[in-house]
């Protein structure tokens with residue numbers, strides 16, 4: 001049966017990219033970008049060809065976290081060459097604007113930028129492309145799921161109720177868009193005092209595990225609130241690359257092996 005000319009365009013594969021994995025959160029500030037960067041480095045360490053598309057258009061953190069700067073070049077004036085560090089090929093809207101320049105774009109422009117990052121960037125051959133999404137359930141998430149074949153989503157949340165409430169909405173959105181949930185990651189799960197080793201449950205404990213069980217999705221990791229993780233992220237070399245033997249690194253590599 002011939003297809004109607006008016007049929008909307010479905011998801012289209014990004015040339016060379018095997019799987020697209022979305023990293024999402026309900027709230028901002030829960031560590032979604034930190035997890036994305038570490039997961040990308042962990043996948044690279046496990047021998048996978050990995051890319052990271054920073055789609056957090058309102059607060060792109062990946063150039064800083066992966067220690068990448070400078071403007072991507074476009075030798076042919078049509079396609080964009082991504083940048084690369086720590087074994088990760090990356091592209092971010094943050095590389096197209098100045099550090100202090102706010103992205104004050106309207107929806108359609110944002111969608112244009114996202115589509116450009118998906119279709120005009122020469123990603124090369126990748127086993128996995130991680131997409132660091134903005135928090136919440138908005139246009140960027142919908143555009144991604146509609147325009148690209150998303151293999152699955154990983155949901156990052158902190159354990160407290162207020163963050164879980166929004167994480168639940170995110171999970172529901174992916175379900176509605178037929179994107180499978182690969183699992184949840186509890187970030188800032190515990191705080192270990194670097195002075196005395198005392199373990200504190202700053203944001204409560206086990207909230208994400210309980211939620212994951214209720215939803216029937218795996219709990220992929222519990223990552224503690226750790227000064228080293230923050231310093232590594234701010235310093236442009238995620239803990240997975242800068243401290244390959246730390247227990248946090250092993251936690252991320254375990255997730256990478258499961259994906």
Ligand code: ADP
Nearest residue numbers: 028029030031032033034224225226229230233
């Ligand atoms: P989001 O992407 O959800 O907005 P970020 O990844 O930007 O959150 O994290 C917010 C801040 O918290 C960053 O400064 C980051 O370094 C820090 N952070 C994230 N996860 C951890 C952690 N497990 N331990 C310590 N600091 C963390």
